[in-house]
Amino acid sequence: MKRRIAIAFVPLVFALPTWAQTAPTAAQPTDPKATEQWEPVPKVVMPGKQDGAPPADAVVLFDGRGLDQWEASKDHSPARWKVHDGVVTVDKATGNIQTKRRFKNYQLHLEWQVPKDITGEGQARGNSGLFAASTGPADEGYEIQILDSWNNKTYVNGQAASVYKQTPPLANAMRPPGEWQTYDVIWTAPVFAADGTLKSPAYVTLFHNGVLVQNHTELAGETVYIGKPKYVAYADAPIKLQAHGDHSKPISFRNIWVRPLD
Ligand code: MG
Numbered sequence: 001m002k003r004r005i006a007i008a009f010v011p012l013v014f015a016l017p018t019w020a021q022t023a024p025t026a027a028q029p030t031d032p033k034a035t036e037q038w039e040p041v042p043k044v045v046m047p048g049k050q051d052g053a054p055p056a057d058a059v060v061l062f063d064g065r066g067l068d069q070w071e072a073s074k075d076h077s078p079a080r081w082k083v084h085d086g087v088v089t090v091d092k093a094t095g096n097i098q099t100k101r102r103f104k105n106y107q108l109h110l111e112w113q114v115p116k117d118i119t120g121e122g123q124a125r126g127n128s129g130l131f132a133a134s135t136g137p138a139d140e141g142y143e144i145q146i147l148d149s150w151n152n153k154t155y156v157n158g159q160a161a162s163v164y165k166q167t168p169p170l171a172n173a174m175r176p177p178g179e180w181q182t183y184d185v186i187w188t189a190p191v192f193a194a195d196g197t198l199k200s201p202a203y204v205t206l207f208h209n210g211v212l213v214q215n216h217t218e219l220a221g222e223t224v225y226i227g228k229p230k231y232v233a234y235a236d237a238p239i240k241l242q243a244h245g246d247h248s249k250p251i252s253f254r255n256i257w258v259r260p261l262d
Helices: 002-021
Strands: 059-062 070-072 082-084 087-089 097-099 106-113 128-134 141-146 180-188 198-200 203-208 211-218 252-260
Touching: 106 128, 128 180, 141 180, 141 203
Parallel strands: none
Antiparallel strands: 059 252, 070 097, 082 087, 087 252, 106 180, 106 252, 128 141, 180 203, 203 211
């Protein structure tokens, strides 16, 4: 018992000199209320009932029932990827799909699954992509890579959770094929001046299965397959999912929602 009391007092003893240093003097403020902020009061957002569920103010992009929020990137016709069993599976034949709505800055949640019996290697194994902002019908824009990176070697700035051909993830947080993966993204859109010059670059923060893999990463421009990235001015943009042209089995998505932060 005595020993326990002694331990409990240790932090107090160490804390005392700190209090002594902050004793009021003529030059130092004395009112703790002077540094309290009361307005504006943050809005109430009812969180989802469990982790990953959309909060009350989210724009639900896919809840397992249909693709009414999405269109084909190539011609804005209705998105024709197959919805089944509460998920949507990439249809490589019909190409990329994108949100009908356009976004600037946002928080996004998305879940994706590589088929358990995936085949292929490198970039040809469960390749898709989340374009945080789409600037054209094909692969124009800013791609966060989606790929099977469970025991699948490729260039590191092209593995899952990379900013494609720009920044490798801080860690490989991949779950094996057949299991669901989560991406939680904070996207800060680039800002352009009226003449099209870049005022501030894009940034992305990304959690892959809850692990921080991109930490306020600055983008050098649009993600490109060949050559150097560069910025091309755009305003608000759709969010796009990639139908990659490799021959491995298509991946699936579920539970996609976004919270605009403008
Ligand atoms: Mg891709």
